[in-house]
Amino acid sequence: MVYIVSWDEFVDRSVQLFKADPESTRYVVKYRHCDGKLVLKVTDNKECLKFKTDQAQEARKMEKLNNIFFTLMARGPDVDLSEVNGKEQMETQPVKKGRGRKQ
Amino acid sequence: YNSSSFIFQRPPNKISQPDGFRRAADHQILYPLCDSREKKSLQCLRICKEYTSEVLLQLDPFLNELTSMFEKSKEKGSVWVTLKRSSLKSKLQKRKLSSAGESIEYRCLIRATDAKKTISTSVGAKDHLRFQASYATILKAHMTALKKRERKDRKKSTEAEKKEGTSTTTKPKKL
Numbered sequence: 001m002v003y004i005v006s007w008d009e010f011v012d013r014s015v016q017l018f019k020a021d022p023e024s025t026r027y028v029v030k031y032r033h034c035d036g037k038l039v040l041k042v043t044d045n046k047e048c049l050k051f052k053t054d055q056a057q058e059a060r061k062m063e064k065l066n067n068i069f070f071t072l073m074a075r076g077p078d079v080d081l082s083e084v085n086g087k088e089q090m091e092t093q094p095v096k097k098g099r100g101r102k103q
Numbered sequence: 104y105n106s107s108s109f110i111f112q113r114p115p116n117k118i119s120q121p122d123g124f125r126r127a128a129d130h131q132i133l134y135p136l137c138d139s140r141e142k143k144s145l146q147c148l149r150i151c152k153e154y155t156s157e158v159l160l161q162l163d164p165f166l167n168e169l170t171s172m173f174e175k176s177k178e179k180g181s182v183w184v185t186l187k188r189s190s191l192k193s194k195l196q197k198r199k200l201s202s203a204g205e206s207i208e209y210r211c212l213i214r215a216t217d218a219k220k221t222i223s224t225s226v227g228a229k230d231h232l233r234f235q236a237s238y239a240t241i242l243k244a245h246m247t248a249l250k251k252r253e254r255k256d257r258k259k260s261t262e263a264e265k266k267e268g269t270s271t272t273t274k275p276k277k278l
Contacts, residue, residue, distance in 0.1 A: 023188065026186065027187070028185045028186075033178075034176075038249060056250060057251075059246050073212075074226055
């Protein structure tokens, strides 16, 4: 189990791993507040990808990865991942509608 | 427990397991041991099963329990959260559904543990957006011990390094 240094490589490889075997791939997050450490692991019980960090900015990136995995796992591995960004747009749209009604 | 009533003997040519303690995952298939060791290992199994039993909750109670786990683990300990795709059906049920021509509905299984207890919940395609948002809020609120990298901090740390630096470097080096 080697720790991957590049965040983007970790994301790409873990999504690839999931799409190759959605039945057995799992995504694990371990957080230790006392040490201020965050470790992410994606494995299909044959191959294991790990990423560790103590930086807050990586935690923000991890939230995006969480969204990706939630979408993939709840909807299926064939989901188009550009929808993940599309959700953020959907969240902003109702705000505009509200302004229109007030007028 | 009467040992002869439910212990099945495995054929000798299968891979042998180490003697003594049995993992909680090995159900009732055990190797025959001498009586007192058998009793102890069964006891261990029962205790293990109590500790490792997983509680399946609805979405909101799960989020509340997750929050309390994070709060309890502030001084020491870890919190693990696992995400996995699952249909929550056994192999037999899956076979029946696929032979009947029905599609198997998959959900996202989310497990959280703090090594003392485990909680879980499953999220379907309809509620995953709402859950995602609440989950992200909880994480943001609790993952506060991570270091924040600011440019000001970098400057301060490089200045500190200069002060502590060895006599060989007199001019600041640009990386």
